[in-house]
Amino acid sequence: MHVADITISFSSEPKFNEYMKSIKGYGCKLVYTEIEDYELLKVYQGANFTFEIRTYSMDHPDLYKRPPFSYFSIYFNTNYGFKQGD
Numbered sequence: 001m002h003v004a005d006i007t008i009s010f011s012s013e014p015k016f017n018e019y020m021k022s023i024k025g026y027g028c029k030l031v032y033t034e035i036e037d038y039e040l041l042k043v044y045q046g047a048n049f050t051f052e053i054r055t056y057s058m059d060h061p062d063l064y065k066r067p068p069f070s071y072f073s074i075y076f077n078t079n080y081g082f083k084q085g086d
Helices: 013-025
Strands: 006-010 029-036 039-045 049-056 069-076
Touching: 006 013, 013 049
Parallel strands: none
Antiparallel strands: 006 069, 029 039, 039 049, 049 069
């Protein structure tokens, strides 16, 4: 388990796109992707920081419908414990 240095949550698609553009602009590379239950996890890593982007879709046809929302967690690479190529 990792302890995030910063976590940001939001449900605005324009804000999500703004953060993704910034992360890619820093030269970060996608190093891991996973889909489980209602969660999409993507991990981007650069020279100094690791970004975990978790997007949740709570659209269940029998129970409820809720717009997707995302969490961005930002770690110093020294605190994350996962390096590109591992």
